[in-house]
Amino acid sequence: MSVLNKKEGLKLNASLIWKVFGIAFFVYLFFGFMLLPCLNTLTSIFTVKDPATGKVDPLVVIRFFLNGSMPEFVLNSLKLALCLVVTVNIVGISIVLLTEYFDIKGAKILRLGYMTTLIYSGVALVTGYLFLYDSDGILTTWLSGIFPGINKNWFSGFNAVLFTMTFACTSNHALFFRNAIRAIDYNTVEAARNMGASPFKVLLKVVFPTLIPTLFSLTVMTFITGLCAMSAPTLLGYDSINPEIVRLAGSSVADESFPQARAALLSIILAMFTILLLTVLSSYERKGHYLSVSKTKAKLQKQKINNPVANVLAHIYAYMLFIIYMTPVVMIVVFAFQNYPALRSKSLDLNQFTLINFFGSQDFEFMTNRGKYRTREGAISGLFANADTVGGIRLSFVLSAIAAALACVIVVVAVNYIFKHKKKKRAIALEYALLFPWLLPTILICYSYRTYFNSTDVWYMFGQNMYMRENVRFLIVMAYAVVKLPFALRMIKAAFYAIDEELEDAARNLGASPLVTFLRVKLPIVLPSVLAVFALNFNALFTEYDMSATFQSSYGKSYAMVIQNMCHDEGRDGYNVNASGRRCASTVFIMLVSGLILYLVYGVGARDLGERLERREKRRRFWRKITGRAAKDAPTAKKA
Amino acid sequence: MADQLSSMIELKNIIVKFGDFEALHNINVDVKQGEFFTFLGPSGCGKTTTLRTITGFIEPASGTVNVNGQDITHVPIEKRNIGIVFQSYALFPTMTVYDNIAFGLKIQKLKKDEIDRKVRDIAKKVDLSDEQLQKAVSQLSGGQQQRVAIARALVTGPAIICMDEPLSNLDAKLRVQLRNELKKMQRDFGITTIYVTHDQEEALTLSDRIAVFNKGYIEQIGTPNEVYNHSKTEFVCNFIGDINRIEDELADVLHLDKNQNHFMRLERIRVNREAQEGEVQIPGVIENREYYGLYIKYYIRMAGQIIKVIERNDGINIYEPGEQVSVGIHPRNLMSYPKQ
Numbered sequence: 001m002s003v004l005n006k007k008e009g010l011k012l013n014a015s016l017i018w019k020v021f022g023i024a025f026f027v028y029l030f031f032g033f034m035l036l037p038c039l040n041t042l043t044s045i046f047t048v049k050d051p052a053t054g055k056v057d058p059l060v061v062i063r064f065f066l067n068g069s070m071p072e073f074v075l076n077s078l079k080l081a082l083c084l085v086v087t088v089n090i091v092g093i094s095i096v097l098l099t100e101y102f103d104i105k106g107a108k109i110l111r112l113g114y115m116t117t118l119i120y121s122g123v124a125l126v127t128g129y130l131f132l133y134d135s136d137g138i139l140t141t142w143l144s145g146i147f148p149g150i151n152k153n154w155f156s157g158f159n160a161v162l163f164t165m166t167f168a169c170t171s172n173h174a175l176f177f178r179n180a181i182r183a184i185d186y187n188t189v190e191a192a193r194n195m196g197a198s199p200f201k202v203l204l205k206v207v208f209p210t211l212i213p214t215l216f217s218l219t220v221m222t223f224i225t226g227l228c229a230m231s232a233p234t235l236l237g238y239d240s241i242n243p244e245i246v247r248l249a250g251s252s253v254a255d256e257s258f259p260q261a262r263a264a265l266l267s268i269i270l271a272m273f274t275i276l277l278l279t280v281l282s283s284y285e286r287k288g289h290y291l292s293v294s295k296t297k298a299k300l301q302k303q304k305i306n307n308p309v310a311n312v313l314a315h316i317y318a319y320m321l322f323i324i325y326m327t328p329v330v331m332i333v334v335f336a337f338q339n340y341p342a343l344r345s346k347s348l349d350l351n352q353f354t355l356i357n358f359f360g361s362q363d364f365e366f367m368t369n370r371g372k373y374r375t376r377e378g379a380i381s382g383l384f385a386n387a388d389t390v391g392g393i394r395l396s397f398v399l400s401a402i403a404a405a406l407a408c409v410i411v412v413v414a415v416n417y418i419f420k421h422k423k424k425k426r427a428i429a430l431e432y433a434l435l436f437p438w439l440l441p442t443i444l445i446c447y448s449y450r451t452y453f454n455s456t457d458v459w460y461m462f463g464q465n466m467y468m469r470e471n472v473r474f475l476i477v478m479a480y481a482v483v484k485l486p487f488a489l490r491m492i493k494a495a496f497y498a499i500d501e502e503l504e505d506a507a508r509n510l511g512a513s514p515l516v517t518f519l520r521v522k523l524p525i526v527l528p529s530v531l532a533v534f535a536l537n538f539n540a541l542f543t544e545y546d547m548s549a550t551f552q553s554s555y556g557k558s559y560a561m562v563i564q565n566m567c568h569d570e571g572r573d574g575y576n577v578n579a580s581g582r583r584c585a586s587t588v589f590i591m592l593v594s595g596l597i598l599y600l601v602y603g604v605g606a607r608d609l610g611e612r613l614e615r616r617e618k619r620r621r622f623w624r625k626i627t628g629r630a631a632k633d634a635p636t637a638k639k640a
Numbered sequence: 641m642a643d644q645l646s647s648m649i650e651l652k653n654i655i656v657k658f659g660d661f662e663a664l665h666n667i668n669v670d671v672k673q674g675e676f677f678t679f680l681g682p683s684g685c686g687k688t689t690t691l692r693t694i695t696g697f698i699e700p701a702s703g704t705v706n707v708n709g710q711d712i713t714h715v716p717i718e719k720r721n722i723g724i725v726f727q728s729y730a731l732f733p734t735m736t737v738y739d740n741i742a743f744g745l746k747i748q749k750l751k752k753d754e755i756d757r758k759v760r761d762i763a764k765k766v767d768l769s770d771e772q773l774q775k776a777v778s779q780l781s782g783g784q785q786q787r788v789a790i791a792r793a794l795v796t797g798p799a800i801i802c803m804d805e806p807l808s809n810l811d812a813k814l815r816v817q818l819r820n821e822l823k824k825m826q827r828d829f830g831i832t833t834i835y836v837t838h839d840q841e842e843a844l845t846l847s848d849r850i851a852v853f854n855k856g857y858i859e860q861i862g863t864p865n866e867v868y869n870h871s872k873t874e875f876v877c878n879f880i881g882d883i884n885r886i887e888d889e890l891a892d893v894l895h896l897d898k899n900q901n902h903f904m905r906l907e908r909i910r911v912n913r914e915a916q917e918g919e920v921q922i923p924g925v926i927e928n929r930e931y932y933g934l935y936i937k938y939y940i941r942m943a944g945q946i947i948k949v950i951e952r953n954d955g956i957n958i959y960e961p962g963e964q965v966s967v968g969i970h971p972r973n974l975m976s977y978p979k980q
Binding site: 500505506507509510511512516520521525527608609610612613 | 695697722726733744747748775776
């Protein structure tokens with residue numbers, strides 16, 4: 001009996017230690033890496049000294065904001081967000097209608113083209129567009145050959161940002177809108193047609209009203225994306241909030257008035273907009289969606305456009321969009337295999353096919369200012385032969401993998417706890433804590449880290465300045481992980497819902513401890529979703545630009561930052577040689593990585609054990625067939 | 641039979657509370673060794689709560705659970721030696737059939753050879769082939785999945801097996817087929833079984849004894865014949881099988897006690913037959929007819945009410961709606977309960 005008690009006591013202590021450790025960890029995470037840094041940003045606005053009086057004036061920054069040119073950045077961001085909502089909705093809705101609702105020839109190919117921005121997005125997409133449209137881009141070079149008077153810098157500023165972001169944002173928009181349109185009960189369309197409604201009237205009065213909740217959510221999310229835009233405005237030169245925050249964060253008091261406090265104010269303004277919009281969205285979502293009451297839902301069938309003129313116009317529009325989507329992708333892929341002279345002259349030459357943009361290097365001869373020729377050894381280097389690029393890839397790979405894994409581990413442990421203590425206040429508090437970063441713009445979190453941890457006074461960092469030298473990588477990992485927590489929580493929580501509660505009871509009944517039940521029963525069930533979340537987060541972080549740009553540290557030079565540098569002047573004084581080649585190769589590499597990840601997540605990861613066993617059996621049969629044949633052939637061969 | 645056997649499970653004065661709500665009120669059950677004992681009742685009556693109290697998922701507010709004379713009320717779930725077949729079967733979807741069955745044995749840290757022997761033995765007994773053992777549970781049919789669930793529950797050698805509505809997810813035809821297989825398996829293994837269902841037909845065909853639950857109380861414990869033909873309470877009489885309630889006008893014709901509610905089973909009423917001793921013949925008109933093949937159900941208007949009657953389908957005596965008939969009712973076949 002006493003031995004038993006001792007054992008029970010030990011078990012109790014172990015579970016108590018885990019519980020205390022868990023609570024301490026989540027408190028540390030929430031207060032240390034979410035609340036305190038952001039509160040510090042907020043208070044920094046009101047603790048600035050007025051340069052005229054030398055005294056702390058809580059309103060000096062706000063007065064400066066109202067009297068200066070700063071509202072322009074806010075207005076520019078709002079203008080971009082508003083226009084983006086219109087363009088993304090137009091393009092997003094039309095590409096879904098063209099591929100899912102109307103009967104357009106070649107819809108499958110069109111869909112593939114429209115979805116390319118799923119594997120070709122962010123900074124890769126922006127630099128890809130620049131490769132085509134900037135002052136020495138392929139299209140601009142080609143157009144200036146035909147029209148010599150053309151403004152070569154036509155692709156910059158607001159229009160360029162709007163154009164780029166429209167096509168960058170529509171694939172996600174279309175993905176959700178497509179799911180909504182596929183959920184429509186076709187019987188409702190047939191019923192309306194049966195009652196004499198024209199196809200256009202059916203679309204307007206029957207189909208669209210059911211899609212409004214989805215469209216509303218997508219509109220709000222697009223607005224937030226436009227408001228928080230970073231890579232496109234930075235690379236294409238548009239004065240919006242985020243690039244200004246990054247600029248101010250890197251500026252010193254000697255250059256301008258209280259730059260850090262102004263950056264903080266801008267990031268708080270952005271946060272206020274985000275919180276307001278998300279509140280509107282969630283209150284709208286609470287009102288509920290239109291649900292089909294049909295018990296036997298019919299699959300949507302494509303509608304023929306009966307008017308021949310409208311049909312031709314729809315086809316022209318569909319293929320125009322396809323060309324806009326595909327041209328940069330095709331050009332980049334093709335030019336990724338061209339040599340340096342072909343890339344410089346933007347002239348395609350199939351005889352110059354090479355892999356130098358990926359592997360290997362060549363010497364580069366250039367003329368100096370004094371008119372002498374010099375050779376820089378190995379200056380024309382490929383993606384995997386250039387130290388800078390390889391360094392960026394390696395750093396992004398490691399940081400993204402660690403952050404994605406960290407976010408998954410945190411969320412899996414938390415969700416397991418939330419499900420075990422459903423409806424209890426501490427579980428609800430934990431869930432809200434993990435959703436907290438969703439309310440804050442990414443730049444606010446990163447900017448707050450940058451300023452708050454750039455000091456040795458943060459007691460829970462044990463006297464370390466986390467912004468200095470390699471320490472910044474820890475901050476980047478934490479920022480990556482924290483930003484990805486809400487997405488991971490939503491996805492992994494959904495996966496946990498799929499676990500039948502009786503499975504846990506069954507495992508316990510068969511003698512398994514809670515830990516064994518978690519590791520051997522629950523975790524294998526949610527593992528495909530967890531791995532999917534890991535892969536999707538990794539994919540997003542691997543080419544992430546906004547956060548590493550905010551940190552602006554040479555020790556945290558991510559792959560996206562390296563790609564951005566490839567857009568700088570190429571080849572001048574023998575520097576940045578073959579940047580275009582590496583840029584193209586980078587985009588191809590990113591597309592391959594993203595494509596592979598999406599295939600693993602939605603292709604391989606979606607298979608259950610039954611499907612996997614069936615496939616294994618098929619492979620076995622195939623090999624048996626081959627080896628059986630070989631065994632049969634062997635004696636014949638011997639005889640021969 | 642039940643009285644001769646020794647007691648296996650004993651529930652004494654069990655009370656279960658969920659917050660302020662009392663789900664079980666003073667439950668007393670005595671299940672004998674090797675018995676097939678069913679908890680029957682409508683949704684929310686407390687039958688699953690009682691089962692979960694026995695298996696250890698719910699701890700009672702008061703009362704004791706004894707197995708073989710030992711108090712197991714506070715014994716952890718995994719140490720109770722009770723196998724469970726869940727309503728959803730709760731088969732682990734990420735494991736093969738073999739791994740599902742072997743799970744409990746692996747937890748017990750048995751040797752690999754012993755696990756393999758035990759898994760294959762039990763698989764043979766429940767008619768699962770070696771090929772099926774290597775499959776994923778999602779690749780099996782509903783019936784095969786049920787066998788896996790039973791094998792998994794039995795492989796660790798439990799003293800008792802509890803089944804929580806294991807046939808409810810299946811279609812009607814398969815349910816009947818598996819019901820028979822289940823009974824055969826229980827007899828072959830000779831294991832004490834507690835079975836939870838809301839389906840009275842299932843309870844009547846499978847059980848040695850039935851406990852009928854209502855609102856957290858047990859209304860009656862008895863053999864299928866006892867609960868069907870000699871229902872102790874009005875609830876049991878109404879819940880088990882189809883029944884006619886005798887209204888006042890008909891009660892007057894039959895000279896029945898007006899302080900009681902009277903009920904009569906459908907098959908105890910005879911149509912157009914020669915009157916037996918003590919039987920009252922009442923004229924009626926066929927209102928409606930439902931043809932079931934093996935039998936025919938008539939709705940007959942008589943003495944101011946509609947009476948349901950089941951007649952064997954002999955292919956000759958089939959009555960049309962509107963036809964005049966003579967209905968024979970014997971008062972001894974009535975079940976009567978005091979008015980509440």
